[in-house]
Amino acid sequence: MKRILMTNWAKLGTVTLLTLFGSMVQAQDAGARIAFVNAEKIFVESNMAKAAQSRLQNEFAKRQNEIRDGAQKIKATAEKLDRDAAVMPEAERIRKQRELADFDRDLQRKNRELNDDAAQRNAEERAKIAERASAALRQIAEQRKIDIIFQESPAYLNPRLDITDEVIKVLNNLK
Numbered sequence: 001m002k003r004i005l006m007t008n009w010a011k012l013g014t015v016t017l018l019t020l021f022g023s024m025v026q027a028q029d030a031g032a033r034i035a036f037v038n039a040e041k042i043f044v045e046s047n048m049a050k051a052a053q054s055r056l057q058n059e060f061a062k063r064q065n066e067i068r069d070g071a072q073k074i075k076a077t078a079e080k081l082d083r084d085a086a087v088m089p090e091a092e093r094i095r096k097q098r099e100l101a102d103f104d105r106d107l108q109r110k111n112r113e114l115n116d117d118a119a120q121r122n123a124e125e126r127a128k129i130a131e132r133a134s135a136a137l138r139q140i141a142e143q144r145k146i147d148i149i150f151q152e153s154p155a156y157l158n159p160r161l162d163i164t165d166e167v168i169k170v171l172n173n174l175k
Contacts, residue, residue, distance in 0.1 A: 036163065037149055037163055037164050043129060047171070047172045055125070059121065060121075071107065078100060140166055
C-alpha cells in the first residue's frame with residue numbers, strides 16, 4: 001500500500017514538473033521583450049540634464065567665487081604673516097595667527113555648506129529628470145510592447161536592446 005502511494009506521489013510530481021516546464025517553454029516562445037537603459041547617460045546627455053547643470057552652476061557661482069577669493073586671501077595673509085613674524089611683537093603675531101585660523105575655519109564651514117547645498121540641489125534636479133525619464137520609459141515600453149527594461153549595466157548588451165538614445169530623444173522633445 002505504501003509503495004503504491006509513493007508511486008502515485010511520484011507520478012503526480014512528474015506530471016506537475018512536466019506541466020510547469022511546458023508552461024515555461026510556452027512563455028519563452030511568447031518572446032518576452034526586454035530592453036536596457038543607461039540612466040547615467042540620461043543624466044548627462046539629455047537637454048534637461050544640461051539645462052539643470054547650467055542652472056546649478058549659475059546658482060552656486062557667486063558662493064564658489066567668494067570661497068575661492070577667501071582662500072586666496074588666506075594664502076596671501078599667511079605668506080605676509082610668515083614674512084613679518086620675525087619683526088612683529090609676539091602678542092600681535094599671536095593675534096594675527098588666531099584671526100587667520102578663525103577666517104580659515106569660517107571659510108571651511110562655508111565650503112562645507114556650499115557642498116551640502118549643491119549636493120541637495122543636484123539630487124533635486126536628478127529626481128525631476130528621473131521622473132520625466134520614467135514617464136518616457138513607460139511611453140516607449142508601451143509603444144514597442146517591451147515587457148521589462150533593465151537599468152543596471154550588464155556584462156554584455158546587444159546594442160539593439162539599448163533604448164537610452166530613444167529615451168533621451170523623447171525627453172528632449174518634452175516641453
